Amino acid sequence: MLFQPKLFHLHRSCIYYTARGKSSKMNSISPPEAVKGMKEWRPELFNKKVQLPCLRVKSEHVSSLKAPLKNFVFKMPNLSNVQPAEMSENATDVGGDKLIILSPQTVKSFSDLSTVKEHLDKISVKDENFCLKDFTLTSDNWNPNDKLKHILPDGEDVSGFSRIGHIIHLNLKDYTEPYKNVIGHVLMELPGIKTVVAKTSNIDNTYRNFELEVLAGEKDFEVTVKENGNTFSFDFSKVYWNPRLSTEHERIVKMLKSDSILFDACAGVGPFAIPAARKCRVFANDLNPESYKWLQYNAKKNKIREDRINCCNLDARDFIKQVFLQEFLAMYKEENSQDRDIHITMNLPALAVTLIDVFQGLLWNDREKISGNEFPLPILHVYTFSKAEDPHKDVLQRVEEYLGITLDTVHLKEIAFVRSVAPNKDMYRASVKIPAEVLLRDLSKRKLAENSIDEKNKKLKE
Template sequence: MLLVAKLKVPGLTITATRLRHYFRNMDAKELQPPSSVRGMQELQRKEFRKSIQVPRLRVPESQVQRVMPLVKKFLLKMEHMHPVRVVDTSREILLHPTPVKDWESLPTEDLEKQEVTAENFCFAELELGYENWSANEILKSVLPTEEEGLTSYSRIGHIAHLNLRDHLLPYKQLIGQVLRDKLPNCRTVVNKASSIDNTYRNFQLELICGEPEYQVETKENGVPFEFDFSKVYWNPRLSTEHERIVKLLQTGDVLYDVFAGVGPFSVPAAKKRCNVLANDLNPVSFHWLQHNAKRNKCLSQIKMFNKDGRQFILEELREDLLKRLLTTDTSSYATHITMNLPAMAVEFLDAFRGLYKAEELSKLPENVSYPNVHVYSFAKGENTKELVRKLVECNLGASLDDNLLQGISFVRNVAPNKDMYRVSFRLSQHLLTTPKEIELSRKRCSEDEQGAAAKVKCV
């Protein structure tokens, strides 16, 4: 049954279906941590103790089951606190002080029918401590109000991964301890120590709390992965994007994954019984790619390589794609190429220009299906979507007209005025047989395109 009850809060009428989630503890001053903890840099848990007065009902044990449905939406819910307590032979029900100011704030008529009266209602002292607030509530009460707080972090297995702004660095030890205390199964808290500027594109990490254990197990879209987070690239914020691409694939399709990492595209594709060629330059990523393919029992569907991305395109992809174009019915399956290295993947697009000699593809039927490319890139500035398109066209050495361009999709915001996109387009026989230099002799990148290229370089 759907219960609808009116709260006696000025100007508000809220149904029971929303009331359970409406009253936020941090909106009630009495339920906030003590104001004295503001600015704390070294965690002192005992400083969070406070005593407050909260409303409560005390009812006989025999009446609890009948009373609870009437007051359920008013319960005080905090961390490590049960709102219903045993007191002698009765039960004490703790109520939230925002909606419950007095006895008249409750559904008194219904309660009185259950022989619960104003005599059962009172305000009494309640002791609160560090354990009663969530990580977000603790940090909100400690960190400076004039600066942006800790807006987000990533969980990768037992690791919490932060990217702290400069004004939060004095609080990093406290932040690490709070997250380790409060997040389930969190044993290690690390901060991104520098930009991703090394050859293998992995994070440089600073341990700020916990154990220096970086080998993790995690699941993404139901698929288990294992890897050393300190030596490979993994971003859980890309799980939705990985899922989008994998959902495009059908059994029997072909996937060439140029920058495969530990396998977030390749392993789920192989599990769907696609034919996968996966590559990564980082030998540690390559190791975990092999491990994850074996762990997910899809080794028969995937071939793995430890090469530079350009070398992989010019050798493995070229040979395998040509064989399929010449010997299979391309209308019976789709071919996709993923290039997820957004800081520099576009710089590899020219490898597709002149990949084949004209005579190698001259006997193919006109309706042959060429691969779909999904290349990822950052863009920084205004009108980032148009900047990304120009950058792809400049590096590919060709305009993406309506026959080739399949879409430009926003993936996520990386930083203020810096976005990540996926540009999907179809290769053609002309692109695959015409070297970029010849095309550019007729059409050079415009000044605008060159400017766009400069703007989207990864900082």
């Protein structure tokens, strides 16, 4: 049928607009006022009778009017704007006519079609072919964005949700909490969605996962997603995954060369480690046993060679003190070891900065094995949040505090913005070539942060 809206495209647009609080312009008829403030899903409240302008034409002429009427036809989900015309009592042409439904905003009468009169005259379509017809709209005739726009309080929207496989994950705000049942049912209409969840707590436990409340759909948390050409499977309720970090994952991998080596201290299910292992040697670690399980699974699923990736299930500090140190000392014995390109990622933004003091004195006990400072300086990529007015200064101060040194322009590679997390809260990456002075520091002279780690961690989580 001609002029039929492409519903899949419309739904994809809905994800974009809803996430940003913008209104869809696909249809111009609002739902009934009765839907405003709905807190329990009642789709029958969307039922609405409307009168729409139509043109009655012979079926063989519909295709010739497609281009001339493209700016006049009515577009609304699940409502074909070309329909069979009802037969009148005196009609002799059985089933030969069609009704083209027109937009009530642009067409009030036949005279509003004057700009296409030449095309209508050719097929003898005149004023008597114009009519107003009653239609009944239902919940299916509005896309999810329009539904939520008219249900929620004026000026409010559903923002900050992510799609992870068949799951939509919401961060409910205080004003949306009473509407969560309705929001869940509406978002279930998006293609391929089986489950809508909201987190019930912040990420404040050891394993970086959070409790989930199922708002609608199945209690099925095992998903498969694609990112940067790789496939990742995991149980979303037991591990951490953020689809908004795909660009940052790709950015770090592009820094690596074929002879680089990456130590991913907080690897999760592998979004840094798996693509990196296609380029270079990788040691990947996560404390969460579930993340470790899926990390191994994803390495096999993506056919990563066993000699390219080693997976560990350790605390990040222990990973640095054991695995990294052992490999680092082994590399030092190699010819031209000072030229090795070594990277360390620590993507645990609420806590990672407090962990980097592990590098203070890391080589102290092995100092006799190292001649002078002729050894490769690893590049640390550590992630953190900032709410400061000058976030670059804030991030730098905290990195310097936990490394116990003032960084010069040689060792500070960059402080890069990663993404906005919430109003006045952004995520940053500090990339630092760890100074030899830090690595060789006398353990008895380690410089501790001004505040205790527990106090610092509490502050970072706020």
